[in-house]
Amino acid sequence: MSLLDRLEQLKQRLSTRPQFKRPQSQRAPSRDPYVFQIGFDFGTSYSKCVIRDRDKAFVFSFDLQGKTEFLLSSSILYRDGFFSTNTANQLYPEHGLWYIKMALVELAHRNFSAPVLERFNKAAGAAPGSIKLQNFVLSAALFYLSRALGKIRSFILMRYPDYGKHERDDMFVTMAIPVSNMADRETETLFLRLLKKAWAMACTDSPMAESASWKEMASLIAKPAPALRECKVYPEVSANIQVFLHSPASPGRTTNIYLVTDIGAGTVDQCCFTFYNRDREEDKLNYLSAQVFDLGSSVIDQLCARDYGHDVEYWRKQKENGSEDKHLHRVLDHVSLVLSNNFVAVSLKELTDHLYRGNGLSPDNTVCRLCYILFSGGGDMDHPYHTAVLNGLRRKMGLPIREVMDGSYTEQWESRIINVQKPGDLELPKGCESWMKRLLVAYGLSFYDLPGNRFPDETAIVQNRG
Missing domain, CATH: 3.30.420 (Nucleotidyltransferase; domain 5)
Structure with missing residues (x-):
């Protein structure tokens, strides 16, 4: 049999083989994409x-x-x-x-x-x-x-x-x-x-x-x-703003200045901003100050271990149990003083600089009159963190500083300290509402389109160009 005949025979054999259909690809579900x-x-x-x-x-x-x-x-x-x-x-x-x-x-x-x-x-x-x-x-x-x-x-x-x-x-x-x-x-x-x-x-x-x-x-x-x-x-310091803006407690028309102090284990993040919710008009955010200080709650443990012996876990437990150890309180006082000095010299200075250039307001008086305070984070403690911020503001007002322990604030500052309520779109397991204070940054990062002006210096550049 010639080669041509063999090819023709093979062609006929292939044409009579049963044909198998390819499985159709699974149809996309009718739901919207995740x-x-x-x-x-x-x-x-x-x-x-x-x-x-x-x-x-x-x-x-x-x-x-x-x-x-x-x-x-x-x-x-x-x-x-x-x-x-x-x-x-x-x-x-x-x-x-x-x-x-x-x-x-x-x-x-x-x-x-x-x-x-x-x-x-x-x-x-x-x-x-x-x-x-x-x-x-x-x-x-x-x-x-x-x-x-x-x-x-x-x-x-x-x-x-x-x-x-x-x-x-x-x-x-x-x-x-x-x-x-x-x-x-x-x-x-x-x-x-x-x-x-x-x-x-x-x-x-x-x-x-x-x-x-x-x-x-x-x-x-x-x-x-x-x-x-x-x-x-x-920036985690900037993510805190998003939580406030989407909280049920977020204000409508207001000229208040909001100061957020987020205390983590490693750092204390501070941001200051104003927010105008103009009803159906576009919201306006003025981002005025952002600072990160290496004074988080674990720094207390490290300083105690370095200066007074024992390991960091020992001092963490002493701190969280409210120990009256004199060495621990010496470190707490030190951290409060350092943070208060940084708050006045850096955070408040940047805030007043941007207020003056961006809005034409009288900076110092405006801060003292319109500043509202929010504390958050897993490392939040009355002393040294609340004392540092409140004493910094008292110094700004020309008032003597005082130790503010265990939440015993003056009436003036107690009314200025606000809390972020759980946003309506956030699902928490039953009985876990206390998680919210430690979820502010993660929640802020969960939005699809975060603001492009991530830092106050970017905001200032935009304002100066205008």
């Missing part, structure tokens, strides 16, 4: 997360020994060359690495002698400022962020098992960063690069391992960050 905006508050001691789905938001939570928990420890474990997750969710675990966020800030600023890096130096067996130390801190941060974001993504997928069936389903993540002005590009760049790498790792289909070697993390650090449009960073 567009989740993750607001991730990367904290010094604990991280928090609020997830938005269009006009409603809910809190990332997990079960810990039969209890619903929303605070995810920002510490990890390191031993024998391997990082592992802190499954017990402890603040200061044995073989732990903590204050990862503040270590990153010091790395970005090249402040290699910072005390917060000492534990990382020791764990890595590295010299201060060495390439080995820098690689170790970055590797630890990438491990923590990838595992934390992986847990959050899994939480969303469990709640919405049909995610991904609509071709336009999507997730976005915005992470808080500890900066207060446009000049700190080093910190912003470093945190964004880590976020993109961590999110790419979190979006894999297979579950993430609870441990990974330093070598493995270092190899990922060495690779370029992926170009992910869904990842953004935003």
